[in-house]
Amino acid sequence: MLIHSPYPNPVSDICPIGQLAIPDLEWVVVSPPLVLQKISSFRGMFTCLKNRGFNAILEHYFPQVELAINLEQNHINTLEVALMNDINSVIINEPPYEQNPLLQCIAVGIQLWGGITGRNAFVKNGGFQNNFSMQVYAHLIELLMTHPAGVPLPYGNWQAVMDSFDQFHHIGVSFMTKHLSFWSRADDCSIQLPILDRIVKAKFINPNSDNPVWNDYVRYVVALNEEKAALTARQNLAEITIYGMERQLFNWANLPNLLDWHR
Numbered sequence: 001m002l003i004h005s006p007y008p009n010p011v012s013d014i015c016p017i018g019q020l021a022i023p024d025l026e027w028v029v030v031s032p033p034l035v036l037q038k039i040s041s042f043r044g045m046f047t048c049l050k051n052r053g054f055n056a057i058l059e060h061y062f063p064q065v066e067l068a069i070n071l072e073q074n075h076i077n078t079l080e081v082a083l084m085n086d087i088n089s090v091i092i093n094e095p096p097y098e099q100n101p102l103l104q105c106i107a108v109g110i111q112l113w114g115g116i117t118g119r120n121a122f123v124k125n126g127g128f129q130n131n132f133s134m135q136v137y138a139h140l141i142e143l144l145m146t147h148p149a150g151v152p153l154p155y156g157n158w159q160a161v162m163d164s165f166d167q168f169h170h171i172g173v174s175f176m177t178k179h180l181s182f183w184s185r186a187d188d189c190s191i192q193l194p195i196l197d198r199i200v201k202a203k204f205i206n207p208n209s210d211n212p213v214w215n216d217y218v219r220y221v222v223a224l225n226e227e228k229a230a231l232t233a234r235q236n237l238a239e240i241t242i243y244g245m246e247r248q249l250f251n252w253a254n255l256p257n258l259l260d261w262h263r
Helices: 039-051 055-061 075-092 102-114 134-145 158-167 173-184 198-204 214-232 242-253
Strands: none
Touching: 039 055, 039 102, 055 075, 055 102, 075 102, 075 134, 075 173, 102 134, 102 173, 134 158, 134 173, 158 214, 173 214, 173 242, 198 214, 198 242, 214 242
């Protein structure tokens, strides 16, 4: 449900806890840069990767950055642009994607983009190679790229996508949906998939729940697409994307003085 300002206190007075409620922002079509509130998380993940021997990938994305302390706020957006360039470079070629040397760069780069809470895949169970199968990852990408146009979740290739998740270890819903979202933004992908992390769930769905689980995700995607349909009917918003909506909501949710939204 789109909630107009001034917001009710609490928002659950008009939209029950557990259902998606989002502020009706001053939406724009062009997705804004990510507003990074905690650069320490980004720097911490950079250091984690450096300590784990991923120097070549760090140099690929940040050739001029030697130490985490040299990372600045806008480097997160520099990384995002580079990731999308690499993703589209991979998609231009025919499968099997696993043979493309950029694939591991992208997988590690998305984990870096997500911050230090993604470190478990690198520090547990023998490290990234044991927790993140590039063969399964390549198959997951192929499923996204061949998802039938116009077919919503949980139909089309979604069950096959879900079946692959148990082959990734120490990577939760928040980070797996980051990977889904990035690849769904590829030029040839027919489905748009958002990220569902703890901040989004707490601010817009249920402030009293634990971290997201997969049962939350399809409901979130469906609900967000319903709100997208409402926005695209408005003048000048016909081209707004799920990614663009999500970015504006995420930036808004991280405003330091957000006092009048009580879910």
